[in-house]
Amino acid sequence: MNDTIFTILSQRKLTENVFELKLNGDTSRITRPGQFVNLRLEGLYLRRPISVCDLEGETLTLVYKLVGRGTLLLSQMRPGQTLPVLTGLGNGYDxxxxxxxxxxxxxxxxxxxxxxxxxxxxxxxxxxxxxxxxxxxxxxxxxxxxxxxxxxxxxxxxxxxxxxxxxxxxxxxxxxxxxxxxxxxxxxxxxxxxxxxxxxxxxxxxxxxxxxxxxxxxxxxxxxxxxxxxxxxxxxxxxxxxxx
Amino acid sequence: MGRLSVELCGVELDNPVIPASGTFGYGYEFAELYDINLLGSFSFKGTTREPRFGNDTPRIADCPAGMLNSVGLQNPGVDRVIDTELPRLAKCFRKPVMANVSGFSVEDYAYTCRRLDGEPQVGWLEVNISCPNVHGGGMSFGTDPKAAASVVRAVKAVTTKPVIIKLTPNVTDIVSVAKACEDAGADGLSLINTLLGMRVDLRTRKPILANVMGGLSGPAVFPVALRMVWQTARAVRIPVVGMGGVSSAEDLLEMLMAGAAAVEVGAANLIDPWACKKIIEALPAAMDRYGIKNLQELRIGE
Structure with missing residues (x-):
């Protein structure tokens, strides 16, 4: 596990309420598919866990559904903005x-x-x-x-x-x-x-x-x-x- | 003594920072992240006589500047803590640890404390008479001065280690409970445990927590905690460990200025696993900013 700053590369809508977010940062602790990351969002106390969708070098892709305040705030973030992320969480698929x-x-x-x-x-x-x-x-x-x-x-x-x-x-x-x-x-x-x-x-x-x-x-x-x-x-x- | 060192019930701490029970497990998982020997001490997960799963889930809810939990004392039980958890801890932590104990009857508290009294690494027993998340025990001892005193007497009879009683803020007058514990022989007090709260899920129109109510912690409770530490510390002669929403070196200094002998850090560990390390590292510069030479001089009225 590590706590690093990721920078948003892009964000796009896949469906009415599903978003695809691409971020750049240190992905070295993500070792298995099925693991998740925990995002710290401005204005919320607890972090929000989201599973890793894809990984390519330092580019992390997250796909999430808009369900509450956390995902709403996340969906409003724009390229260039940063967020602290705990990575390498969970056991993942074997x-x-x-x-x-x-x-x-x-x-x-x-x-x-x-x-x-x-x-x-x-x-x-x-x-x-x-x-x-x-x-x-x-x-x-x-x-x-x-x-x-x-x-x-x-x-x-x-x-x-x-x-x-x-x-x-x-x-x-x-x-x-x-x-x-x-x-x-x-x-x-x-x-x-x-x-x-x-x-x-x-x-x-x-x-x-x-x-x-x-x-x-x-x-x-x-x-x-x-x-x-x-x-x-x-x-x-x-x-x-x-x-x- | 060093610039950051403080004393708690006759035991010197390198610094006043103590991760609070329930936010630090039995320590060894945080030892994978940093050398936990830099802590003053830490209070391990609330331990009971029998193993417990705790309450149904969901048992966590986010809040403005804080969180609710209704975990309900999940722990492997005192026998496994002694056989498995403490030997694992001893490999990564060489300082005295605070053993946090909970129970559902006076006999439970005495039994668990007697078992832990034999553990050399246990420096203090922190007796939780304030858990808001269990029925038929926990907080019911902490809301009545007489019941609180009966737990203190039973525990004091079975241990030679310093006994710190953890108090609930969910009372009309925390000072009367604090004084009852002091009169019954407590060596110290720690406060505050969480404040009872609840949240509703707008989509389901039901409480978020399966247990309906849970304990609020995090920065939201800091001013309440500080006020109660101040009220209690000036009313008793035994040391008070302050806690409740402490998230920075500045918060910690406020707690000490309000009369705390040491400070526990809880919820902050859950959003930043390195929070306690950062607070300790930030402390000297924060002290410089406010002209504080050492932490010993901070105790008000001494």
Missing amino acids: LSLAGERPLLIGGGVGVPPLYLLARRLRETGKPVSVILGFNTAAEAFYADRFLALGCTVSLTTVDGSLGQRGFVTAAIPADYTHVYTCGPEPMLKAVYRSIRTGGSFSFEKRMGCGFGACMGCSCRTITGYKRICREGPVLQKEEILWED
């Missing part, structure tokens, strides 16, 4: 679990962390299947980016306005070796019930510090209490205990 035919399943704003994962997996030469689920065609983003990496992409929308109608679970293929997934908890639960292999599940929780000190984001697992920010956000299928 690439060694992928097997020969990894399957990536992302829902809505859970899609971004899968992008860097897909890129890293493609760099190993493996075929990568990706299922991206959104509510509507208007909310969809990044499908072309995954295609450009050479992934096999299946799209699902709840209203059928793009790709297959329904949920991501309807598009799960017959043959895969490990599932990497990120998305809203009901989707994660449905994926958990649908897959036959091991899986790496990325969770989201309200955090205090983001680096393991405050115990704000703890959860119960088969193997004991874990902090989503430190022993997570990625948990393995066999250790997950659903809270309800």
Whole structure:
């Protein structure tokens, strides 16, 4: 973990309320896809955690959805402005679990962390299947980016306005070796019930510090209490205990 | 004694900066970030007789100039703290540590303090009778002078280490609780614990915290904390450890001028893991700016 200043390179809207932010700074502590950074925003006390979407040299890409005051402030920031960022947080996805035919399943704003994962997996030469689920065609983003990496992409929308109608679970293929997934908890639960292999599940929780000190984001697992920010956000299928 | 050194219940501290309980774990994780031996000491995560997960999540909410938490004393229990956490800490911290203890009955407090009394690295017992986030214990001892005194007496009977009682600000008259603790034999007091608060999520129209209420900390509470430290320090003869929203060397100097013998830093560690190191490093220049030769001279009325 380190605390460094990042400079905003660009910011653009991907959909009505999803933004893509590119920043320049010291990315050396970001070691795995699925990790997150914690942004300090002027006027807010707690930092805001956002997962790493892409990384290229000193350029960090974050894709986030406008949900509250933090993301609203972030969406108003302009190129050239700076912000303090804690980087290298969380365990991230373990690439060694992928097997020969990894399957990536992302829902809505859970899609971004899968992008860097897909890129890293493609760099190993493996075929990568990706299922991206959104509510509507208007909310969809990044499908072309995954295609450009050479992934096999299946799209699902709840209203059928793009790709297959329904949920991501309807598009799960017959043959895969490990599932990497990120998305809203009901989707994660449905994926958990649908897959036959091991899986790496990325969770989201309200955090205090983001680096393991405050115990704000703890959860119960088969193997004991874990902090989503430190022993997570990625948990393995066999250790997950659903809270309800 | 050095320019920054202070004394707390007969133990000399290299400086008055003590990370507050619940914001610093059992220390070793911060030791990966900087040499924690530069701290005066630190107060470890609130420890109870049995392991605890704490309250349901969400248990954190952002606030103007502060935060709410309703963690509810998540900790591995005193046996594991002694078997696992303290040996790990001893490898990266060579100073006396403040052992923060919580309980749900007078017997709980006495049991946990007796267990920790045998630990050589424990320099002080900080007995939390002020946790706002647990039911049937915690704060209920700190809001009643008689109940507070009963905890002090039970703990004093099982330990030879200095006993510092951590007080809640959620009372009408903190001085009466402070005096009751002093009369019952407390060696020191620390204050303030968090102020009870709540927030509502506008989208769900429900409280953000699963526990509904939580404790407010951060710069928002600093003036309240300072006022209570001042009121308490002038009413008792035992040392008072000041805390509540301290985020800079200047805040720390205000706390000392209000009568604190040492100062705990809490929420600041959560937004900047290097906060305590920065405060210690900024202290000499801040003292120069205000013509302070050493911290010993700051105690008002002495």
